[in-house]
Amino acid sequence: MTHPGGTQPGAMTHREILEALSGLLLVLFVAMSSSTIVSTALPTIIGDLNGTQNQYTWVVTATLLTATASTPIWGKLADLYSKKLLVQVSIVVFVLGSIIAGLTQNTEQLIAARAFQGLGMGGVQALVQVAIAAMIAPRERGRYNGYLGGVMGLATVAGPLLGGVIVDTDWLGWRWCFFIGIPIAILALIVLQKTLHLPVLRRENVKIDYLGATLIAAGVSVILIWVSFVDDSFAWISWQTLAMVGGGVLLLALATFVESRAAEPVVPLSIIRQRTTALAILGSLAVGMAMFGGAVFLGQYFQIGRGYSPTEAGLLTIPMMFGLAFASTVAGRLITKSGNIKPYVVVGTIILVGGFGSLSVLDHDTSLWYVGGAMFLVGAGVGMSMQNLVLAVQNTVALKDIGAASSTVAFFRSLGGTIGVSVLGAVLAHRVADSMTEQLTAMGVHSTGTGSGVSALNLGSLPPAIQHVVRVAYGDATGHIFLISMFIAVVGVIAAVAMKPTKLRSTVDLAAPKPAEPEPAAAAVTQG
Incomplete structure (x- = not known):
């Protein structure tokens, strides 16, 4: 039975939801901003540690991989134990990973630390979605997902800028890119302890796969x-x-x-077989590959390929972040008003394809106005599609499966990002190496790499002539990976178009099935 307005007995009030949501959004801000802060600082970090392009890629891939592997486990645990406690545990893991990453002395240690940090990030990203699904009726969730998108947009805008400022500030240094989030994470722990109150589902004979x-x-x-x-x-x-x-x-x-x-599979095949869930997974896989794989290398393009400082590179990524925040907030409110999800996902994936198609012609001297416009399209496409693919699934599964279903979609999105970063990073490394070899040969330098034993990412230690070679190689090679991202994003369009139209339901759970009416023949026998 529901109360007037579509709420259920014992449901949280709007004020209670906002109080709890403040802690959850703070947690998400910490996790999201940590990734965006590092993305801007990474060219400087890897250059300072004298790392290679493959190591650059694996610093990102390691985090995404452990986040991907742990996401379904966090989601399944959320169906079995205290969601509040699990969110707090994931924050602690994240904080410990941040401390270790800030103290590393070489790229191998940094990759390992980021892998550990990814365990906490996977928990935060999965559990915030699960907690919101447990608190808020799906009909109202579009509006709150708008707040979620706004915070994600803020984190993605503030992160690159903050990372650039930290790296460019002599008395801080890049290690503070990892330390800066620790006080915010501790504040999030305090806020959640006071505001987040969710029912605890306890089951005996629990088996985690x-x-x-x-x-x-x-x-x-x-x-x-x-x-x-x-x-x-x-x-x-x-x-x-x-x-x-x-x-x-x-x-x-x-x-x-x-x-x-498995009795309790981390990726429930019964849920994946449902049409909406399967297509949302395919769409999330494509969006994740395109988004993570493409966006990770933009900071590198601006700094290595164009010669801008980390702070300037952070400022130059604002169009994409603004597009994401604007589109996700507006789409969230429109979905709540109309109750329809599919049209916004379809439009979002089409815009994403257009954005990456525009970025595919980049080289080392493309107009920044053009780059900014294309990045805005990418951000808008992600903002309209990414969270709403999860929302579509949450409106087609029972409450008992929301944790597993939400985390499964997040799992495949992260998996797509992991594959995208790794594949596109490898493609970029090969094209950069080929371009540098060709340019150096034309200069009469018959050598691979920079010819000096110094990382190509450590530009400050290279002769001016070699610096120019590196910039041209990175600037011209980046457009190719965005072309690949465009074709990957097309898969997302196909999946979105094939999805059945999904309406937001007005109750937390699906209606219980009515008892089957006895067949006339059976009824006649009973009466006789």
Whole structure:
């Protein structure tokens, strides 16, 4: 039974929701801003640590990979234990990872620290969605998702700027890109302790499918490692390729088998088989690959390919972040008003394709006005599609499955981002290496790399002539990865168009099925 206005007995009031939401949004801000702060600072960080382009990519990939692997576990735990406690635990893990990352001395340590930090980020990103779904009726969730999109937009705008300022401030240095979020995370813990009150579902004989999650992470990791090294350390057709690709596929096949038999699978196959969920997963996979894979390298393009400072690079990313914040907020309110989700997802994915198509012609001297307009389109496309794919799923599954379903969509979005960053990073590294070799040969320098043993990302330590070679190589190669992102985003359009129209429902859970009426023949027998 529901109360007037579509609320249920015992539901939180609007004020209580806003108080609890403030803590959840603060948590999300910490996680989101940590990624965007580092994205701007990463060219300086890797250059200072004398790292390579592949290591640059793996600093991002490691975080996304562990976040991806842990997301379904966090989501399943949220269906079984205290959501509040789990959010707090994920924050603590994130804080510890931030401290370790800030103290690292080389790229290998940084990659490991970011992998650990990703465990906490995966928890935050999955559990915020789950907590909001548990607090708010789906009919009203579009409006609150608008707040969610606004905070994400703020984090993505403030993060690059803050990262640039930190790196450009001599008395701070890049290590504070990791330390800066710790006080905010502690504040979030305090706010959540006082404001977040959710019912705790306790079940006996709980079984968490750690084996399935491990197999999925291992299978993806092996394939991504192959992507990073193929055509460089070994040939496409070689025993290493056979071993790594074959091993990765075998691990993923084994993971599918384990998931089909597990009592509490981290990726419930029964949910994935539903049409809306399956298409939302495909769309999220494509959006994640395009968004993460493309956006990660924009900061590098502005700094390495165009010669701007980290602060200037942060300012130059504002159009994309503004597009994301604006589109997600407006779309959220329009969805709440109309109750329709699909049209906004379709339009969003089409805009995303247009944005990446526009960015695909970038080179080292493209007009910044043109770049800004194309980035705005990318941000708007992501803002209209990413969160609303989750919303579509939440309106087609029962309350008991919302945690697993939401985290499954988030899982595949992160998986897409992980694959996208790794694949596009490998493509960028190969094209940059080929371009530099060609330019250096034309200059009469017959050498690979910079020819000096110094990382190409450490521009300050390179001769001016080599700096120019590096800038041209990175500036001209970046457009190619956005062309690949465009084709990936087309898959998102296809998935969105194929989705069934979904209406926002006005209650937290699906209506219970009515008891079946006895058939006339059976009734006659009973009466006789």
